Amino acid sequence: MAKWAFVVFAILYVIAVFLFLVGTYGWFGQERDPLSAIFLMPLGLPWNLLGEQAGLRGPALGIGAPLINAAILYWLWKR
Template sequence: MTRACTIVTVGFALLYLVALGLFAVGTLGLFGAERDPLAGVFLIPLGLPWNRLVDTFPEPLWPWLAAAAPLLNVAILTALCRILRRRRAR
């Protein structure tokens, strides 16, 4: 069970890094790509439910908070894996 938890956590983290890279390329116009206002669309499902709370912060912080929201899910998955690993060690 802990191996599956680790695989899911690493897979989620890799998806987050890919989505963050696409967000950077589309937002900043890197590598000759045109700037796209929908560049962060892949970050939205990865950051649920935390990105629903972004509206409570000042508007200039919205892109940064939306990009960081999936980190909370990665942290939660990591914590759950550690808890499972400790229970299994008993």
């Protein structure tokens, strides 16, 4: 079960990062969108909230926070 959770989470993460990059840099003729990282927010909970309380900000927090959840799911899968 943890394998499927990890695989689904990883696919959603890749899609969310792709949408973030497309919206941020205007790839493929897309307008720049300030809300392009909105799909990364729920994938990184609760780590992005803890990071903001610790004073961390910027795109690195938004992109890196879901990686913690991915690492936890990977650990549960391999355990």
